[in-house]
Amino acid sequence: TMFGFGIYLAECVSKSDEYARDDQGGTYPGLMAMLICRCLVGKPYVVTEAGDHIAEAKAGGYNCVVGDREQKVGTYKEFIFFDERQVYPEYTVIYRRQYDQDKVPGLMRQNTKGTTGRNWQVQLEKGWANVPADVSYKLTKAEQNGVPRLDIEINDVTYTFDFTVMKQTNLSTAKARSIRPPMRR
Numbered sequence: 545t546m547f548g549f550g551i552y553l554a555e556c557v558s559k560s561d562e563y564a565r566d567d568q569g570g571t572y573p574g575l576m577a578m579l580i581c582r583c584l585v586g587k588p589y590v591v592t593e594a595g596d597h598i599a600e601a602k603a604g605g606y607n608c609v610v611g612d613r614e615q616k617v618g619t620y621k622e623f624i625f626f627d628e629r630q631v632y633p634e635y636t637v638i639y640r641r642q643y644d645q646d647k648v649p650g651l652m653r654q655n656t657k658g659t660t661g662r663n664w665q666v667q668l669e670k671g672w673a674n675v676p677a678d679v680s681y682k683l684t685k686a687e688q689n690g691v692p693r694l695d696i697e698i699n700d701v702t703y704t705f706d707f708t709v710m711k712q713t714n715l716s717t718a719k720a721r722s723i724r725p726p727m728r729r
Contacts, residue, residue, distance in 0.1 A: 547591060547611040548598035549677035550624040551631050553581055559620040561641070572638055580635040583625065585610075592616040598626050598678065628676055629699060666712050667722040680726070687725065 554560050557578065564576035586607030591597050593616070597609045607630065611622040625631050663680040665672040674680070679696055686694045687707055694705045695715070702715045705723060713720045 546594045547609050547622065547624050548596040548601075548626070549681050550598060550609070550626040551628060551677070553583060553623045553625070553631065554620050555623070556620045559622070575638050575640055578637045578639070579633045580637060582632045582634045583608075583623065584630040585623065586630070588623070598624070602626065626676075626678060627699070663726055665724050667724075672724070675723075683723075684726065 560578050561576070564578055566574055566576065584607070587605065588608050588610040589597060589601035589604060589606035590610045590612055592612050594611075597611075601607075601609050608626070609624040611624065613619040614621050663674040663677060664683045665674055667673075675683070676698060679698055682696060683694065683705055686705075692706070692708050694707075696703055696705060704713045704715060705711075706713070710723050711720045712723045
């Protein structure tokens with residue numbers, strides 16, 4: 545979360561590949577997966593320094609944050625969306641990495657870190673799904689502070705998250721769904 549909580553996309557696949565992981569023997573053992581997304585950038589809030597810029601962007605009427613690491617340190621631009629309706633996963637690419645460590649200078653080698661198991665999830669009909677990253681952050685903070693229930697607006701709908709029964713309730717429809725905390729405990 546270098547620039548704040550949200551959906552991170554990159555314009556270069558090698559940046560996205562840094563976060564890809566083998567699912568350790570699941571459906572596609574030994575393979576990586578990447579989503580190719582169509583996104584609505586709109587009016588971007590461009591920054592070059594790390595920090596939580598989401599609140600500033602929202603307050604200024606911007607639609608996303610662009611972390612311009614290309615300008616700052618010569619790497620990649622990252623696009624951070626705080627409204628999931630702006631991101632449409634269009635293709636899934638399943639691939640195998642071809643990597644020869646001997647061709648990469650030692651100073652350039654580094655381990656990457658993904659986000660698997662870092663977000664709160666809600667149980668939908670089709671299975672468990674991550675809640676938006678900014679909502680996950682608020683839920684984690686509330687749980688850590690002993691708050692039993694929290695009302696949060698997601699895409700213009702208000703939900704109550706009840707930690708005592710681990711349920712999310714849509715206040716408009718009264719539909720309740722199970723929630724579960726991140727696996728990072």
